[in-house]
Every structure is written in C-alpha cells, then in structure tokens.
C-alpha cells in the first residue's frame with residue numbers, strides 16, 4: 001500500500017502557502033492600486049489571481065445595489081440578428097442621399113471655401129463618409145465597452161456587481177453586432193479606429209484600476225455615446241438607423257446608471273488627493289476625446305476620396321470657425337455631444353473649480369448646473385424600452 005500521508009501533508013502546506021500568497025496580493029491590490037474603493041460593492045481583486053474569486057465567503061457577500069438594473073434587462077431585450085427587431089435589408093441610397101443632415105457630423109460642408117470645391121454628389125459622399133467614420137468610431141467604442149465590462153468581471157469581487165458587469169458585456173456584444181451589421185449594410189466595412197480613440201480605449205480597457213475603468217468607460221465614453229446617439233437619431237434620414245439607435249440607447253441608459261451609482265457611493269467619500277486623481281483622469285480623457293472628433297487629421301483618407309487636401313481643409317476650417325457665427329452655432333450643436341458627458345461629470349461632482357475652465361470652453365457650465373440630472377436621450381431610451389416590451393410580448397413586429 002502506498003503511503004500518501006506525506007504527499008497530502010505536502011499538498012496542505014502548499015495550499016496554505018498559496019492561500020497566503022493570494023491573500024497578500026489581494027490585499028495589495030485592494031490597498032494599493034485600487035485604493036479608491038469606498039463602497040464594498042466595488043471591492044476589487046487582482047485579476048491575475050483567480051483563487052480569491054472562489055473564496056466561499058465571497059458568494060454570500062452580495063450587494064443589492066444593482067439588482068433593479070440587472071432584472072430590468074429582460075424588458076429591453078433585443079436581438080440584432082432577428083428581423084422581428086431590425087430589418088437590415090431596408091435599402092438606403094448612400095450615393096445619392098444624405099444619411100444625416102449635412103453640417104452636424106460634417107462641419108466641413110458649412111465652410112463655403114470647402115463646399116464650393118465640391119459638386120452635389122461629392123458633398124453627399126463627404127457627408128456620408130464622415131458619418132461612416134463617426135459610426136466606425138462608435139463601433140470601436142462598443143468593442144471597448146464589451147472588453148471593459150468583461151474585464152470588470154475579473155476585477156470586481158462583489159457577486160452582484162459582477163453579475164451586472166456580465167450583463168453589460170452581453171448587451172455591449174449586441175451593440176457590436178448591431179453596428180457591424182448596419183455598417184456592412186450601408187458601406188461594407190468600418191473605418192479603422194482613430195489614433196486618439198484607440199489610445200484612450202487601450203488605456204482604460206487594459207488598466208486594472210477600477211476608478212479609471214468606471215470613470216473612463218461608464219461616465220466618459222458612455223456619456224459621449226449617449227450624446228452622439230441622441231444627435232444622430234435626431235438628424236438621420238435612415239429609419240433603420242433610427243430604430244437601431246433607439247434600441248442601443250435603451251441599453252445604454254442602464255449602463256449610465258451603473259456609473260452614477262458608483263459615483264454617488266464613491267465621490268463624496270474621497271479625500272482631497274483622491275478626488276484630484278479622479279478629476280485629473282476625467283479631464284485628461286475629455287481633452288483627448290475632444291480631439292478625436294474635431295481633428296481633421298483623423299479624416300485625411302475621407303478628404304482624399306473627394307479630392308480635397310487635408311491641410312487645406314484644416315486651414316479653411318480653423319479660419320472659418322474664428323470668424324463665422326454660423327459655424328459657432330453648429331459647433332454649439334456638435335458640442336451637445338460633449339454636453340452630455342460634461343453634465344454627467346458635473347452632476348457626479350467630479351468637476352470642481354480646479355478643472356472647470358477646461359470644460360467651460362466648450363459648454364455653458366452655469367446652464368448645466370441648473371439642469372436636473374436626467375441623461376440626454378433618456379426619453380428616447382424609454383421609448384425604446386416600451387417598443388421592445390411590446391415586441392417581446394409577441395404583440396408586434398418592428
């Protein structure tokens with residue numbers, strides 16, 4: 001008979017040892033990099049160690065903060081592959097029709113020196129390709145949201161927060177499918193990610209720091225997306241896109257709530273230096289993202305496709321913005337996209353007098369301060385949820 005007692009003893013010592021090491025790294029992760037955790041619902045573990053995740057004490061230690069948004073998910077279920085919800089065969093003539101009103105997503109067309117160089121068909125091309133560029137960035141953003149929420153499942157310790165993150169991952173996955181199918185139906189394939197957005201997404205998705213992930217994705221990228229979706233919904237002449245945006249927004253409004261719950265439970269408890277860290281992180285990302293949408297360098301390929309030189313476009317645009325009230329008004333409308341995310345940060349008390357000036361250049365901070373904290377597009381999102389509950393109850397098809 002083989003005596004296993006030595007092996008068993010050895011295994012027990014090894015396990016104990018491993019447990020010690022794991023516990024130590026878990027502590028390090030909680031007290032070190034993720035030190036901004038102020039509510040147990042956002043406790044984090046080191047994503048490189050799985051053992052703390054199967055700690056038997058962990059399962060029962062579940063916050064109910066996210067239960068409402070988790071169970072609401074069935075009400076706004078939709079499937080981008082099911083014609084009951086969306087019919088991607090609906091045609092749209094992208095060569096001869098503006099897919100969105102010209103101006104908002106293609107400011108270049110408001111500049112006479114640029115517009116006068118183009119015939120009607122080229123104008124439509126510049127406008128529609130600019131919008132394809134915006135939608136492509138949205139698609140990359142959706143992939144970022146998918147990967148980020150999946151990564152939250154590896155970091156968040158609370159089973160309720162984890163269930164919420166898994167649920168968001170599932171919803172972001174259908175957004176990726178939905179936008180991929182839309183871009184395929186209208187243009188074949190998306191544009192590559194702009195350098196700024198690519199860098200921002202890389203930064204927040206690969207970070208292990210919970211506040212960087214949540215502020216970056218749930219508050220900034222989601223806020224930016226809600227603004228862009230609301231604006232595109234208002235301006236598009238394509239009914240298929242309108243429906244897609246409405247469904248996506250009905251999911252996004254819940255993601256926005258997750259960020260808000262985090263902020264409500266975290267920001268008031270931060271020390272001055274911790275608050276500064278969060279505020280600086282938000283400001284850095286905001287400035288970075290702002291350039292992604294207005295920097296003509298990122299649309300070089302598109303200008304070339306209609307015979308325009310990007311340096312000429314840039315010179316003309318800046319000169320016109322300086323002089324023209326019309327463009328300033330257009331910019332103000334475009335800034336509505338940023339307005340949503342600035343409002344999110346302001347209402348979450350992330351912006352203080354330290355960084356207020358950065359945002360005040362683009363939006364009227366006083367006006368925002370006096371508004372209630374409903375997110376832009378909430379009405380559209382509610383309409384989407386109502387429409388989806390009818391379809392899901394089998395009473396109607398899209």
Ligand SMILES: [Fe+2]
Nearest residue numbers: 142145172175
């Ligand atoms: Fe999304």
Ligand SMILES: [Fe+2]
Nearest residue numbers: 145222252255
């Ligand atoms: Fe989202």
